[in-house]
Amino acid sequence: MKDVFEVLEQLYKKVLLGATLEGDNQDYVLCLSPASADQDGATDPSSEDSDNPGPQGKRQPRPVDLPPTPAAPVGWRSSARETNLFQLTVIQVMVTRTLSVETEFHAKEKYREIIKILLQASDFDSKLTWMFQSSDKLLSHMAAKGLALLLYFRLKEKITLSNAWIAFCQKNLSGYSENDKVVYCLYTLTVVIKEIFKDTCSQKTEILKRFLTPFDAVLEVFYNSLFSQYFETVQDTSKIVNSLIYFLELLELLIASRIHLDLHFTCQRIFFLKPSCVLDVITWPVHAFVKRKCIIFIKKCLLWKAGEDLCRGSVAASRPPDQHLGVDMLALADAVLQAVDLGLLKTLCVPGKPSCFGGGEVPPGCEGLPGPDHVILRAVSLLIIKSLEVKFQNCASAKEMKVDLQRFMSELLAFLKPHLEPSVQPQHPCEWLSRVFIEQDDDMLEAAKASLGIYLKLTRGYEAAESVTQELWNRHTHENGYNPHCVFLFFLKNIGFDSTVLLDFLISSETCFLEYFVRYLKLLIKDWDTFFTICKDFDVTDSNDSTNICGFISSLGQDRSSHQTGLSLLAALGGGRSARSCVSWAAGASSEPQSQVVMSPEARATPQAGRRPSSQASQSLVDYDTSDDSEVESTDPCLANSKQTSLHHEAKQGIQDTVGTSRGEKELSLEPQSRPVPDETNTPFPVAGDVAPNNVVYEVGLSHRTVKCFEELQGAISRLQKKNLFPYNPTALLKLLKQIEAICTKSMNAL
Structure with missing residues (x-):
């Protein structure tokens, strides 16, 4: 044969x-x-x-x-x-x-x-x-x-699972003691759940329910057994580390199934019931990559984003929150803050060497730029700011919130300070957020949204108490690094006040920018005077810092072509991310004054703004509230993200044809991008500097540059809406921008 x-x-x-x-x-x-x-x-x-x-x-x-x-x-x-x-x-x-x-x-x-x-x-x-x-x-x-x-x-196929295999897994998971067979059990469980998520059938919930039923109780036993190990007394630490890595991946999938499927197992909640177990691993004498994995896992759980990398493109939109979600999130937030209170940040080591795959060291001669592990810095910062937001949403005492905020924010800022390079250390406490998260858009916007939530909650608490003056309140928000106007202005600086970047964020499903932007615009409408005052303070500071670089600005004015190329690169890289190697308006490594700008014909051109909504406007996919209550939003980020994704690629080509290439396309080309020439009679915002002749530098304050950015954004959205290219109905967003237009016009007339 x-x-x-x-x-x-x-x-x-x-x-x-x-x-x-x-x-x-x-x-x-x-x-x-x-x-x-x-x-x-x-x-x-x-x-x-x-x-x-x-x-x-x-x-x-x-x-x-x-x-x-x-x-x-x-x-x-x-x-x-x-x-x-x-x-x-x-x-x-x-x-x-x-x-x-x-x-x-x-x-x-x-x-x-x-x-x-x-x-x-x-x-x-x-x-x-x-x-x-x-x-x-x-x-x-x-x-x-x-x-x-x-x-x-x-x-x-609805065939009964092998009793021998079930017994094998139950035995090894229930009696854990540095057992090398545990890894095999965890691996098979993980792969099966991944396959269930990949399936496009409508019976995912039933299939996963049948699979998890024999293991619900034993996984809780294994959780308690694994994290009760005394790491210092373990003979073969590699076994417990391997089990930990595989189990964290399995835990993330279990939590993802709670988010996306209608299941109610104890194993989906074991982490939230005892979160301190995973937090304790951060203090174990293990490799940095293990601590990093734990911190990132906790961050995903706190943001309710578990499984986004493991199940990307295969899961449906998030279901409505289950009845235990509020309690579980509060328990996790309390555990994080308690760990910080016990000195977690003082004992956490942020390695100065970059780690390679598997946790080993980079070979000699291949080292990159020296510096701390920014992944850990971002994750820890987001953990603290998000935990504070979750706790404050369940706290009614303004005094208690103030004490907690001062204590934890002072610890966080003290933790971050030595890890930021001297050349990029923030001069303003509120600048920490843009500095730490400058390379990670989604985390930056989550942190900004959490910071805004804290501000809104504390504002209501102080308004009810009526015991704090506006001056003291503003000082408190600045000292603790969470003033929403400062945070937003630093964000705009880092993207070079480029409205196309804001548009890219608005149509993308990868960040929570839509929800954050809507909440901030509502606050800006009510708090315009404070915003205007902060802008003037920024202008004074930037003017004082710009005394020695006038010649540099003049040289920029003589070469508009290279200037525009630099700005295109800046927009492609997200603004200040490459502040040392390209021209940037952001504060920090580049010291170009924030109160001055070269006004070229391309820069002075403003897009035509649409005044009437299209008669064939796309069906509303995001119906966010436009009431005065900035805290309670009807925007469902999970729903918005899932529905925006389906139309994102369809709209992208039309957007490129209408407003130029997107940020992703700019990364492939550094050619200067010109903007459409507007109908100057239809400019919605009065902005100083619009009539400036060629190659002349004019004083343009931050408030004007912000409004100018909003003007361009409003015009681009209106044009896309008329052509049915915007992935959701932006009518409510345009309404907010028009309200800011009216406030700005009134403010200019008063001057």
């Missing part, structure tokens, strides 16, 4: 193409039945001698239901490992083809029959379980992945 390897090769080619198999099912089953490997990669003792002991000293039963593998030439026995790997590969491809909607019906039915016969063998799962405990890492990985796919196949 033919060599088994040759038969497998022919079978593999047919299955890979999705072709219908013509042979007998039993022959294929005999060919695919793997001989298990012992710990050294040898063939399974059960296939040779029933008296040979297994890895735990127990005698292995001889296969009963599955016929022995057919005889093969002597040369094949020397490549038993390769044959086992090939068998596992063919099984995985066959399962994948069976589950794929693209596979032809008759071919799929043939594959399904073969797999079902294979699963009927009483020792098939035992063989795979044996193989994924092999010391051969490749064989172990392939066996574990194959077993996971077959488990998922059982769930899809």
Whole structure:
């Protein structure tokens, strides 16, 4: 007969193409039945001698239901490992083809029959379980992945899960003591849940419910057992670290299933019930990458974004919050703040060397720029600011909130100060946010939104108390680094007051900018006088800092082409991210005065603003409230993100045609981008400097530049709305911008 390897090769080619198999099912089953490997990669003792002991000293039963593998030439026995790997590969491809909607019906039915016969063998799962405990890492990985796919196949076909495998997992997870078998259990559980998330069927909830039911209680036991280990007394720390890494990934998937699926298991809440267990890992003497993983995991849970990387593009929009969400989020926020109160920031080491994949050190000669781990800095900062927001939403005492805010913000600012380079250390307390998050848009906007939420909550508390003057209140917000106007102005500086960047954020589903922007605009309408005062203070400071660079500005005015190229690069990189290497209006490494700007014809051109909503405006996907209550929003960020994603690519091409390339396209081209020439009779905002001649520098304050940016944004949105290219109905957003227009006009007339 033919060599088994040759038969497998022919079978593999047919299955890979999705072709219908013509042979007998039993022959294929005999060919695919793997001989298990012992710990050294040898063939399974059960296939040779029933008296040979297994890895735990127990005698292995001889296969009963599955016929022995057919005889093969002597040369094949020397490549038993390769044959086992090939068998596992063919099984995985066959399962994948069976589950794929693209596979032809008759071919799929043939594959399904073969797999079902294979699963009927009483020792098939035992063989795979044996193989994924092999010391051969490749064989172990392939066996574990194959077993996971077959488990998922059982769930899809409503075949009862293997009792032997369930018992194996329950035993090892419930009696954890540096058990190396735990990793295999956690890995298979994780892979199966990932496959469930990837599926496009409507029965995800039912499938996952059947899968998690046998493990709900045992996962809670394992959680308590794993985090109760005394790391210093563990002999082999690699085992507990591996278990921790795999378990954190599994926990994230369980929490993601709580977000996206209608499930209610205890294992989905175990982290929120005892969050201090994971927080304690940060103080363990482990590698920096382990601490980083824990911190990022906690951050995702606090932001309710668990699983966004593991399940991207495969999950539906978030469901309405469950009844325990408020309690769980408050418990997590309290645990984070309590850890900070106990000195977490004082003991947290932020390594100065960048870590490479796996936690090792970068080879000599390949080091990048020295500096701290900014991933940890951002995550810790966001943890604290978000925890404060969550706590304050459940706190009624303005005095208590003030004390907590001062204590924790002072600790955070003190923690950040030594890790920021002297050249970029913030001169203003509120600048910390833009400095720390300058390379991560989504985290920056989450932090800005949380900071704004804290401000709004405290404002209501002080307004009710009526015991604090406006001057003292403003000083308090500045000293603790959470004044919303300062935060927004630093954000605008970092993007060079580029309205196209704001437009990109508004149509993107990757950040919470829409929700943050709407809430801030409502505040700005009520608090315009304070905003105007802060802008004037900024102008004075920037004017004092600009005495020695007038010649540099003049040279910029003489070369508009290179200036525009620099601004295009600035917009592409998100503003101040490359402040040292390109021209930037942002404060910091570049010292161009904030009160001056070169007014070129392109810069002076303002987009035509649409005055009437389109008669064919797109259906509203985001219906945010436009009432005066800035705290209570009807914007659902999860709903907005999911629906914006579906229209984002459709709108992108039209947006490029209307307002020039998006930020993503600018990264590919540094050519100067010109803007459409407006109808100057239809300019909605009066802005100083619009009539400036070529190459002349005029004084333009921050308030005017902000309003100018809003003007361009309003015009771009209106044009896109008229062409039905905006991914949701922006009528309410335009209404807010028009209100600011009216306030600005009134303010200018008063002057």
